[in-house]
Amino acid sequence: xxxxxxxxxxxxxxxxGSGLAVSGMMDPKRVRxxxxxxxxxxxxxxxxxxGATAVMALGWLIQGRMPAPAFADxxxxxxxxxxxxxxxxxxxxxGIGWGLAGLCPGPGLAALVIxxxxxxxxxxxxxxxxxxxxAAKL
Amino acid sequence: xxxxxxxxxxxIGLAAALLLLGSGRIAGISGIAARALSxxxxxxxxxxxxMFMGGLLLGAIAVHFLISPIESSFPPSxxxxxxxxxxxxxxxxxxxxxxxxxxxCGMSRFSRRSFVATLTFIASGITTVALANEAGWAW
Numbered sequence: 658x659x660x661x662x663x664x665x666x667x668x669x670x671x672x673x674g675s676g677l678a679v680s681g682m683m684d685p686k687r688v689r690x691x692x693x694x695x696x697x698x699x700x701x702x703x704x705x706x707x708g709a710t711a712v713m714a715l716g717w718l719i720q721g722r723m724p725a726p727a728f729a730d731x732x733x734x735x736x737x738x739x740x741x742x743x744x745x746x747x748x749x750x751x752g753i754g755w756g757l758a759g760l761c762p763g764p765g766l767a768a769l770v771i772x773x774x775x776x777x778x779x780x781x782x783x784x785x786x787x788x789x790x791x792a793a794k795l
Numbered sequence: 796x797x798x799x800x801x802x803x804x805x806x807i808g809l810a811a812a813l814l815l816l817g818s819g820r821i822a823g824i825s826g827i828a829a830r831a832l833s834x835x836x837x838x839x840x841x842x843x844x845x846m847f848m849g850g851l852l853l854g855a856i857a858v859h860f861l862i863s864p865i866e867s868s869f870p871p872s873x874x875x876x877x878x879x880x881x882x883x884x885x886x887x888x889x890x891x892x893x894x895x896x897x898x899x900c901g902m903s904r905f906s907r908r909s910f911v912a913t914l915t916f917i918a919s920g921i922t923t924v925a926l927a928n929e930a931g932w933a934w
Binding site: 659661662663664665666667668669670671672673674675676677678679680681682683684685686689692693694695696700701702703704705706707708709710711712713714715716717719720723725726727728729731732733734735736737738739740743744745746747748749750751752753754755756757758759760761762763765766767768769770771772775776778779780781782783784785786787788789790791795 | 797803806810814819820828834844847849850866868870875878885886894897901902905912915919922923928934
């Protein structure tokens with residue numbers, strides 16, 4: 658089971674990375690272009706989100722009919738209802754960083770293979786931000 | 796390029812569905828990255844987190860060399876990468892997710908929490924880009 662979960666993780670990561678690469682979302686300028694709705698708007702990210710959420714919605718339908726995941730004892734899923742100040746403040750801060758750099762965590766990490774210097778600076782800063790959050794015990 | 800975006804999106808959706816149905820976990824990259832580095836105690840195991848990250852890089856490399864070279868233009872200044880990275884790292888941990896966890900996995904589950912998070916970070920990103928353009932920091 659542990660080995661199979663490791664392979665599932667590897668395959669899932671591989672699909673995710675190839676999807677990011679194919680979609681054009683590893684180009685920070687295009688992601689910034691999606692957020693630039695008052696300028697030269699680039700709608701691509703909306704198509705990426707549309708495609709991904711459509712497939713994942715099917716995934717949730719199948720999940721509802723499965724007593725347990727294929728290679729684990731149970732589904733371990735976060736709650737869906739709690740809306741608090743942390744959620745909103747954290748998401749707002751994430752959005753500012755996303756708009757400044759044109760990168761969110763997935764594309765930032767994947768871009769290490771094409772732009773190691775710039776992506777490395779972004780990823781190191783992102784990890785530092787996560788470590789600050791951890792140290793602050795928020 | 797909407798067509799490539801849609802195809803890439805379908806692959807991302809498959810990736811998330813595979814992790815859910817295979818391992819019973821949410822494919823949220825900020826959480827997986829934090830887990831790999833022991834900056835989080837919840838979610839998939841640290842070894843699975845490293846496997847996922849390895850796969851992420853391999854998937855991108857495979858497309859780059861086997862299908863077509865990935866085009867990218869990065870921000871012109873390291874300050875944008877540094878401040879952006881710090882805010883992305885801190886914000887995604889405080890808000891418990893990013894574009895993948897809240898955007899793809901949460902919204903497709905009709906999670907109220909994820910709708911609020913996603914609308915918040917998109918609105919905040921749009922505002923940031925608009926203000927940056929006003930300040931002459933367009934790129």
